[in-house]
Amino acid sequence: MELENLLKQRGLKVTDQRKAIVKVLKDCNCMLSARDIFDKVKQIIPGVNFSTIYRNLDLMSRKGILCGLMVDTGVSLYGLHREEGHHHHLVCKGCGRSMAIDYCPMSSVEKELAKKGFSPTEHEFIVYGFCGSCGTSGRGE
Amino acid sequence: MELENLLKQRGLKVTDQRKAIVKVLKDCNCMLSARDIFDKVKQIIPGVNFSTIYRNLDLMSRKGILCGLMVDTGVSLYGLHREEGHHHHLVCKGCGRSMAIDYCPMSSVEKELAKKGFSPTEHEFIVYGFCGSCGTSGRGE
DNA sequence: ATTCAGTTGCAAATAATTTGCATTTATAAT
């Protein structure tokens, strides 16, 4: 019921596909690619179309309901937007999950940017590696 | 002549297309997309093929002659590898140029990662914004 | 000069994402 209000507040209609996308992300509690989300939503709504997924991931990200992340392979990952505010991510190369970290490097570079006359708008900080369960050796591919 | 040795050291043949790619990146002194590089190399070698560009960007990046960077639109940018070592980038949304910054946030998160049992392998830190010449307002597109 | 692995051009294939359009649907107004 909470999601319904969130969507309405942002002027978005409450549709089954949007509810399914959010459910999938809530259940997984990690960030997923559009394809992963599509596959999981299909188990809930067999007839969903991929373009509906893409349109909603984009729209809900722009409305602050989801947040997107571009990883170094050029694929976007999406997750629920954390209200707690700004944060960055660890991406596990073993299981593909991502976790949040609160540390943000921006305050440490502000002076250097000002000196260069650069006005920052966005930034990203992503750490790739292996999480506790996947270990330093990874799990192959 | 320096490049020729660099290529040979890495077991790569010295070809006109490789020389042209490096020349383009040296002249621009910034990071460019594969398409930009292709367009500029074509002015030197009209017959180059796009796949040759891609193969060499990938190969020379893996050999440490170039370095690649995935920006948040999902496009890779390539530049000459700076021997001076590890660094990160500012990407101007006005002119598309990128500059290096030396600050690296990794040392500040090491403890937090260790606590989470996460073993980092790679990381990226990119700041988007507008450089001195493009100003805070940007220049449209 | 000969050899041969490495490299290139070409064309076709992938993969990720976007778009146009007709149909459907959630919501607001009746």
Place this chain on the structure above:
DNA sequence: ATTATAAATGCAAATTATTTGCAACTGAAT
């Protein structure tokens, strides 16, 4: 409840970025 309508969806086709198979070519070692 019914209706009107803008928003949302499904579908198919288009884009964009990148990759791959393969035959022809070329740099470098002999």
